[in-house]
Amino acid sequence: MRANGCGWRSRRSREAWHLREVLDHRSVDREFGGVRTTHEAIGASSTSIIACEDLGVRVRTILGAAAMVVVAVIGLAGCAAGTASPGSSSYTNLPTSGIPDYQLGGGYTPPAGVTIVERDSTNRPAAGKYSICYVNGFQTQPGDADAWLDDHASAILRDDDGNPVSDPGWPDEMLLDTTTAAARSTITKVLTTSIARCADRGFDAVEFDNLDSWTRSHGALTRAGNLALARALVEVGHEHGLAVGQKNTPQLGASGRKSTGFDFVVAEECVQYQECSAYTKAYGKHVIDIEYSDNIGRSWSSVCADDDRPAMTILRDRDLVTPSHEAYVFEHC
Numbered sequence: 241m242r243a244n245g246c247g248w249r250s251r252r253s254r255e256a257w258h259l260r261e262v263l264d265h266r267s268v269d270r271e272f273g274g275v276r277t278t279h280e281a282i283g284a285s286s287t288s289i290i291a292c293e294d295l296g297v298r299v300r301t302i303l304g305a306a307a308m309v310v311v312a313v314i315g316l317a318g319c320a321a322g323t324a325s326p327g328s329s330s331y332t333n334l335p336t337s338g339i340p341d342y343q344l345g346g347g348y349t350p351p352a353g354v355t356i357v358e359r360d361s362t363n364r365p366a367a368g369k370y371s372i373c374y375v376n377g378f379q380t381q382p383g384d385a386d387a388w389l390d391d392h393a394s395a396i397l398r399d400d401d402g403n404p405v406s407d408p409g410w411p412d413e414m415l416l417d418t419t420t421a422a423a424r425s426t427i428t429k430v431l432t433t434s435i436a437r438c439a440d441r442g443f444d445a446v447e448f449d450n451l452d453s454w455t456r457s458h459g460a461l462t463r464a465g466n467l468a469l470a471r472a473l474v475e476v477g478h479e480h481g482l483a484v485g486q487k488n489t490p491q492l493g494a495s496g497r498k499s500t501g502f503d504f505v506v507a508e509e510c511v512q513y514q515e516c517s518a519y520t521k522a523y524g525k526h527v528i529d530i531e532y533s534d535n536i537g538r539s540w541s542s543v544c545a546d547d548d549r550p551a552m553t554i555l556r557d558r559d560l561v562t563p564s565h566e567a568y569v570f571e572h573c
Contacts, residue, residue, distance in 0.1 A: 332444055333483045334504035335370055336525035339572045340552050344374055345560030351570055356528070356552070358447070358506065361434045365443045372485065372506070373438035377431060377448030377473055378466060382412040395426040397460055407456050415453050418465035428472045435473070439480035446477050447485030447506050467492075467499050474501040490518035497522045504528070511549050512536060520550060529553040533569040544573035 338355035347363045357366035358374055365371030380388050380396070388396055389404070397405040397417040404414045417423040431448075438446050451470060454461035470486075477484035478501070486492070486502040490510070496502060504526035510516040511531055519527045527550040531543060540555055557569035 331478060331481045331483045331503075332370075334372075334445060334485065334526045334528070337551060338370070340528045340554055341570065342528075342530045342554065342556050342560060343562075346562045348562045348564075351563075353572075358528075361438050361443075361446075364441055371443045371445070373441075373443035373446045373482070375431060375434045375438070375446055375448055376450055377427075378416055378418070378450035378453040378469070379407060380414045380416065385412070385414060388414065392426050392430060395423050395430070397457065399460070405457060405460060407453070409456070415457055415461065416469075418454070418461055418469045421468075424465070424469045424472060427469060428476060431473060432476050435476050435480055435482070439482055443482065445483035445485060445504070447487050448473055449487045451487055452489040452491075463492075467496070470496075470500045470502070486523075490515040492522075493518055494522040506530070507550070508532075509535065511543055511546060511553065514548075516548050516550055525551060527552065531555050532558050534558045540571050549573070 335356065339353050340356035340358070341350050341354045343350075343357055343359045343363075343366075347357075347359050347366065350357050350366055350369060354369065356370045356372070358372035359365065361373045361375050365373070395416055397415040397419075399405050407413045407415060416427050418427070435446055448470065451466060454463050454466045474484045483503040484501070486496055486500070486505040488505075488507055489496065490507070502523075505519045505523050505528070507516070507519050507527065507529045509531055510519060510529045512535055516527075516529060519529075529550045529552070531553065533555055534557075536543065536555065543549060543553065543555070551573075553573050555569060555571040557567050559567060561568050563570075
């Protein structure tokens with residue numbers, strides 16, 4: 241899903257961008273290429289004067305052993321407190337049943353019966369619903385182009401002449417460079433601000449769009465590089481107590497989940513393009529599918545009767561407008 245000056249629109253290649261992310265350049269405590277955390281060693285020393293030399297040797301031996309135990313315990317405690325592995329924080333995964341709504345075009349009171357709501361990271365979660373936060377993880381927003389170029393130039397993919405590489409279908413979006421650990425670390429630091437905002441505002445989960453940007457990079461990016469960035473973003477999401485969702489990219493199959501740690505998936509038009517099984521085989525019932533009213537080409541009742549669709553399948557208008565707009569569409573099975 242993506243937006244332009246007039247509203248939101250989707251596309252078959254499934255890129256998306258949200259209402260402008262604020263690139264807050266606050267420092268973060270961790271650097272990601274994997275996750276690196278700095279620990280300070282804590283040591284202890286003691287001095288004893290013992291009249292009897294033999295006793296002194298024994299006492300010093302006991303004290304030395306005790307000191308090593310203390311240092312070891314403190315060191316292990318420090319590592320346990322400072323290092324988090326994927327899934328080590330407490331978070332609640334996407335429910336396996338319910339009625340979702342996809343509100344990237346602007347938040348509004350969910351229709352009756354809706355239990356899951358996705359909104360942009362600049363919005364607030366829907367009260368009383370399982371809430372998913374949308375973050376664009378692999379491309380830049382048009383309004384943020386200057387900020388990326390000025391402050392994070394090394395994170396932008398370049399062609400042989402040094403020019404930024406844009407998405408072929410959307411030239412106002414630059415591809416982020418996932419080819420090196422250094423570039424991925426920079427991207428992760430920038431997006432950590434958005435992820436933290438999602439958690440601070442009370443969202444339950446986050447999903448990262450444009451995971452498949454390598455397919456539009458003219459061979460400059462690789463699947464492996466994008467999955468490495470995804471893995472780092474999943475770790476950050478989990479550390480902030482959020483479940484983390486894959487967006488589209490059915491070609492990953494089960495390997496995407498295994499190599500990144502994604503918890504669920506948000507798919508667009510998997511019924512229309514007969515891709516739903518690629519998601520359900522990997523994620524079971526932790527799948528949301530959004531079909532679009534201008535492209536479904538069949539009755540909604542026939543979609544709901546399709547045994548291969550995910551249980552949580554909804555129909556939305558292409559621009560994801562709010563209910564006050566005449567083009568608004570929302571249906572669920």
